Amino acid sequence: MHPCGNFRERYQQELSVFTTDFGRIWTGIGILLLITLVPLSASPYMLYIFNMIGITAIAVIGLNILIGFTGQISLGHGAFFGVGAYAGAIFSTALHLPMLLCIPAAGLTTALVGMIFGIPSGRLKGLYLTIATLAGQFIIEYVLIHWESLTKGTMGITLPPASLLGLSLRGDLGFYYLIFISLAGMVWIAVNLIRTRYGRAFIAIRDNDRAAEGMGIPIFRYKLLSFGISSFYAGFAGALWAFYMGSITAEPFNLGLSVEYIAMVIIGGLGSISGSIFGAVFITLLNEALRFMTGLLMNSDLFSTSELNIAPLREFVFGLAIVLFILLEPRGLAELWRIIRSNFRLWPFSY
Amino acid sequence: MDFFIQLLVGGLSVGFLYGLSAMGFVMIFKSSSVLNFAHGELIAIGAYFFLAFVTWAKIPILLSFLLALAGCFLLGILIERIFLRPLIGEPLIFVVMLTVGLAAMFKGLILFIWGGNLFTYPDFLPKALGIDWKIIRIPPVYGATLIIGTLFLILFGLFFKFSSQGIYMRSVADNQRAALSLGVHVKRVFALSWAIAALVAGMSGMVLGIINGVNVHDLSGIGLKVFPVVILGGLDSIGGAIIGGIIIGLLETFTGGYISPSLRDVVPYIVLVLILLLKPYGLFGLKEIERV
Numbered sequence: 171m172h173p174c175g176n177f178r179e180r181y182q183q184e185l186s187v188f189t190t191d192f193g194r195i196w197t198g199i200g201i202l203l204l205i206t207l208v209p210l211s212a213s214p215y216m217l218y219i220f221n222m223i224g225i226t227a228i229a230v231i232g233l234n235i236l237i238g239f240t241g242q243i244s245l246g247h248g249a250f251f252g253v254g255a256y257a258g259a260i261f262s263t264a265l266h267l268p269m270l271l272c273i274p275a276a277g278l279t280t281a282l283v284g285m286i287f288g289i290p291s292g293r294l295k296g297l298y299l300t301i302a303t304l305a306g307q308f309i310i311e312y313v314l315i316h317w318e319s320l321t322k323g324t325m326g327i328t329l330p331p332a333s334l335l336g337l338s339l340r341g342d343l344g345f346y347y348l349i350f351i352s353l354a355g356m357v358w359i360a361v362n363l364i365r366t367r368y369g370r371a372f373i374a375i376r377d378n379d380r381a382a383e384g385m386g387i388p389i390f391r392y393k394l395l396s397f398g399i400s401s402f403y404a405g406f407a408g409a410l411w412a413f414y415m416g417s418i419t420a421e422p423f424n425l426g427l428s429v430e431y432i433a434m435v436i437i438g439g440l441g442s443i444s445g446s447i448f449g450a451v452f453i454t455l456l457n458e459a460l461r462f463m464t465g466l467l468m469n470s471d472l473f474s475t476s477e478l479n480i481a482p483l484r485e486f487v488f489g490l491a492i493v494l495f496i497l498l499e500p501r502g503l504a505e506l507w508r509i510i511r512s513n514f515r516l517w518p519f520s521y
Numbered sequence: 522m523d524f525f526i527q528l529l530v531g532g533l534s535v536g537f538l539y540g541l542s543a544m545g546f547v548m549i550f551k552s553s554s555v556l557n558f559a560h561g562e563l564i565a566i567g568a569y570f571f572l573a574f575v576t577w578a579k580i581p582i583l584l585s586f587l588l589a590l591a592g593c594f595l596l597g598i599l600i601e602r603i604f605l606r607p608l609i610g611e612p613l614i615f616v617v618m619l620t621v622g623l624a625a626m627f628k629g630l631i632l633f634i635w636g637g638n639l640f641t642y643p644d645f646l647p648k649a650l651g652i653d654w655k656i657i658r659i660p661p662v663y664g665a666t667l668i669i670g671t672l673f674l675i676l677f678g679l680f681f682k683f684s685s686q687g688i689y690m691r692s693v694a695d696n697q698r699a700a701l702s703l704g705v706h707v708k709r710v711f712a713l714s715w716a717i718a719a720l721v722a723g724m725s726g727m728v729l730g731i732i733n734g735v736n737v738h739d740l741s742g743i744g745l746k747v748f749p750v751v752i753l754g755g756l757d758s759i760g761g762a763i764i765g766g767i768i769i770g771l772l773e774t775f776t777g778g779y780i781s782p783s784l785r786d787v788v789p790y791i792v793l794v795l796i797l798l799l800k801p802y803g804l805f806g807l808k809e810i811e812r813v
Contacts, residue, residue: 483633
């Protein structure tokens with residue numbers, strides 16, 4: 171049991187990932203359930219949703235490292251995701267690399283692109299940097315469509331069937347394992363990254379860049395590094411997505427996707443790795459639920475006869491979710507989860 | 522040469538429209554330092570208000586123009602009151618994302634009510650406003666735009682220069698804390714600047730609607746074009762917004778005409794990155810930007 175208050179005595183305790191064995195055990199049980207129970211019991215549609223959540227979560231963790239931990243707002247994450255998808259597809263079709271090599275290579279390529287578009291952060295901060303990344307989003311989108319010799323323009327690229335170490339990786343189930351092993355690895359890296367000197371430098375830059383500079387942190391280098399790591403996550407997720415989908419076009423990687431990723435970061439909780447996963451789960455489920463609802467409403471008598479168009483309400487609810495979270499719980503789902511937990515823990519003397 | 526002059530005239534007219542659309546954006550940034558991503562939707566809402574008054578309610582043109590402006594004014598006050606005021610003092614990303622969320626909400630609502638089709642206003646402008654002189658052809662709408670735009674510029678110039686509310690607004694833009702300590706009602710100034718910005722945005726939406734027809738996707742897309750314009754002109758300069766708009770408009774039409782039509786839409790953003798790297802405070806902005 172926790173007492174209320176902070177009674178840590180050593181720095182190791184401050185750095186610990188799990189504060190109690192209780193959390194450790196439940197995390198283990200959760201992972202076990204994800205590996206065993208879910209693939210056996212879930213329908214293909216459920217597996218598809220799980221896979222989408224997993225891919226999205228990887229990308230959102232990357233963005234959270236940039237926004238939540240380093241404090242640099244980027245509106246180009248959707249485009250970086252697209253760069254990763256195209257890089258994976260091109261490595262696979264043009265160079266015939268195996269998938270196991272393609273995905274990390276795509277991540278590294280995207281990290282390079284991300285660092286190039288992170289260069290303005292050397293001179294700009296805050297609003298101006300946000301606008302610069304917005305420009306990056308449009309420029310990358312343009313290049314993806316118009317560099318026809320490489321990306322085949324609006325035709326898109328069809329990838330060869332995915333295979334891993336000679337085993338053919340068909341269907342949702344195979345990808346489920348691949349995606350969740352990747353997600354677990356990426357979460358592990360991110361959680362530990364935050365505890366190293368790099369992560370602490372990121373947090374120092376977020377909290378006060380001048381003080382960080384004064385304490386001897388070369389902030390431009392660390393900002394670039396943060397852009398690189400964040401884009402690596404986006405590119406990795408993008409390449410996974412490309413292999414999972416089987417064919418890609420430049421269309422989905424627009425500003426809307428970038429906005430959706432930032433929404434996930436905020437709704438999940440800025441500066442929280444678990445929050446990124448919560449955000450990815452929340453928005454993906456919200457999207458699916460709204461799709462289901464609009465499908466249901468469109469077929470009902472009330473709306474199919476009237477002139478009103480029900481589909482745009484999805485966009486409205488998405489916007490409403492962002493606005494409500496910012497106004498009511500700006501620290502996101504991670505904070506809600508913490509409050510619920512501590513309520514249980516301190517019951518009946520919660521305060 | 523004919524082609525060049527055609528492009529020049531086209532670029533100037535498009536650019537003036539960009540500048541007009543950017544004016545409201547600058548006004549909000551100047552007084553409350555909010556980067557408004559919902560600006561395109563505010564533009565669209567103005568156009569749809571006008572559309573509703575003209576075609577649904579069948580109110581005379583001039584009266585519905587004024588009614589639509591009043592509607593935008595009220596909407597601006599409401600937005601500030603309900604959504605922006607609780608966020609005073611919160612980190613930047615929340616404010617930015619709030620306007621992004623508002624943009625999605627407004628766009629969803631407009632699509633829900635009117636759908637994504639193209640609407641046109643009834644033709645009401647007199648032909649005398651246009652110019653038809655050999656190769657230079659300016660349709661009447663552009664003439665009307667020029668008149669309306671100049672009128673608004675003069676009105677706002679006078680408003681900021683002489684009225685007490687305008688002076689309050691300038692003082693808040695200049696130094697919020699000093700204004701507060703001298704007894705300026707800063708919150709009211711924020712509300713007023715949102716209201717005026719929504720009004721200007723709505724006005725430019727109506728003008729754009731007269732020229733290109735009313736379509737929510739096109740109109741809200743203008744909201745993103747505003748960024749290169751205001752960065753070029755300087756984020757807090759209203760005159761700079763007009764000049765930045767004209768430069769961006771010329772740049773777009775000339776690249777579209779001489780280099781490649783597909784490059785047209787991305788050129789403003791390339792310029793945007795270059796300006797940010799070389800001269801981040803723009804042509805006429807205050808040199809107050811905090812460097813890293």
